[in-house]
Amino acid sequence: MKPPAFTYHRPTDLDEALAVLAEVGHDGKVLAGGQSLVPLLNMRLAAPAHLVDVNRLAGLAHIRREDGHVVVGALARHTDVERDPGAFAAVPLLRQATACVAHPAIRNRGTTVGSLVHADPAAELPAVLAVLNGSVELASAAGTRSVPAGEFFLGPLESAVRPGELAVAARFPVPPPRTGSAWLELSRRHGDYALAGAGVLVTLDADRRVAAARAGLVAVGPTPVVVDLTGAVAGQPFDAADWAAAGALAAGATEPEDDIHATAAYRRHLVSVLVARATAEAARRAS
Ligand SMILES: Cc1cc2nc3c(=O)[nH]c(=O)nc-3n(C[C@H](O)[C@H](O)[C@H](O)COP(=O)(O)OP(=O)(O)OC[C@H]3O[C@@H](n4cnc5c(N)ncnc54)[C@H](O)[C@@H]3O)c2cc1C
Numbered sequence: 001m002k003p004p005a006f007t008y009h010r011p012t013d014l015d016e017a018l019a020v021l022a023e024v025g026h027d028g029k030v031l032a033g034g035q036s037l038v039p040l041l042n043m044r045l046a047a048p049a050h051l052v053d054v055n056r057l058a059g060l061a062h063i064r065r066e067d068g069h070v071v072v073g074a075l076a077r078h079t080d081v082e083r084d085p086g087a088f089a090a091v092p093l094l095r096q097a098t099a100c101v102a103h104p105a106i107r108n109r110g111t112t113v114g115s116l117v118h119a120d121p122a123a124e125l126p127a128v129l130a131v132l133n134g135s136v137e138l139a140s141a142a143g144t145r146s147v148p149a150g151e152f153f154l155g156p157l158e159s160a161v162r163p164g165e166l167a168v169a170a171r172f173p174v175p176p177p178r179t180g181s182a183w184l185e186l187s188r189r190h191g192d193y194a195l196a197g198a199g200v201l202v203t204l205d206a207d208r209r210v211a212a213a214r215a216g217l218v219a220v221g222p223t224p225v226v227v228d229l230t231g232a233v234a235g236q237p238f239d240a241a242d243w244a245a246a247g248a249l250a251a252g253a254t255e256p257e258d259d260i261h262a263t264a265a266y267r268r269h270l271v272s273v274l275v276a277r278a279t280a281e282a283a284r285r286a287s
Pocket residue numbers: 029030031032033034035036037038039074100101102103106109110111112113114115117118122123124125161165166167168191192193194
């Protein structure tokens with residue numbers, strides 16, 4: 001399959017990119033790693049008149065620690081994030097989840113920020129941003145704005161990025177001390193999008209009892225689903241908490257749909273099992 005004809009733009013700095021995006025407005029699409037957009041073009045599910053390739057913009061491939069966050073620039077590839085020792089030390093969930101994104105060839109090219117903007121409900125990184133209460137920095141010719149994760153994911157393949165805007169970075173908050181995390185998912189074949197997945201954070205108190213627990217779930221709703229699990233396990237010892245109750249709480253908070261890949265009941269069952277296992281592992285790591 002070949003994409004429909006488009007005008008190709010390749011700006012070399014941010015101001016030029018924002019000027020082009022302002023000019024082309026609704027008719028334009030940003031091209032980052034191309035791992036989601038190019039298939040959509042080739043299958044003719046998207047037909048933008050203008051493609052704005054941002055790969056030559058300097059200074060957007062950073063991954064840095066800033067004000068209690070790991071900040072990931074628009075051109076940092078999944079592989080860069082996965083391998084970054086500072087990002088792993090500060091927010092281990094980033095590596096735990098990114099390692100489950102597709103295959104190495106796709107992770108070498110696809111960007112973390114592109115994955116957020118693409119907003120696939122089965123993708124890992126949107127759930128990571130959501131469970132951490134992170135945010136996305138957007139720039140346009142008119143200025144900048146920051147959108148919290150809770151307002152960023154609007155629906156399947158729909159994010160808060162407006163025509164003319166470029167997502168320049170994502171900010172992932174560093175969890176509090178004594179927090180452990182884990183990512184678990186199930187897919188039919190290694191590297192496929194998950195039938196269901198869970199990223200969890202468990203925070204312990206000084207006596208190693210559960211102080212807080214949260215899950216970010218994928219493929220069980222139109223956007224990432226975040227569930228506060230604290231009520232099911234608060235005050236319980238890290239090695240003997242009722243993690244099955246946490247799993248049941250998470251499953252009860254989802255409303256998945258039947259599709260060709262799995263039934264809703266099976267997806268809900270997966271959530272209960274994955275969350276129970278992931279929270280137990282996260283608590284062990286926190287201890
Ligand atoms: C076979 C295959 C399997 C995959 N499996 C998974 C998987 O298991 N989990 C998963 O999460 N992903 C998976 N992906 C998708 C992959 O992770 C992509 O890298 C990611 O979804 C998009 O990143 P990208 O940089 O390639 O974005 P692109 O494809 O370039 O763009 C995607 C969309 O985001 C917009 N966009 C991108 N960057 C910006 C920006 N900075 N500002 C504004 N708009 C922007 C584009 O206009 C486009 O609409 C898979 C892809 C393939 C081909």
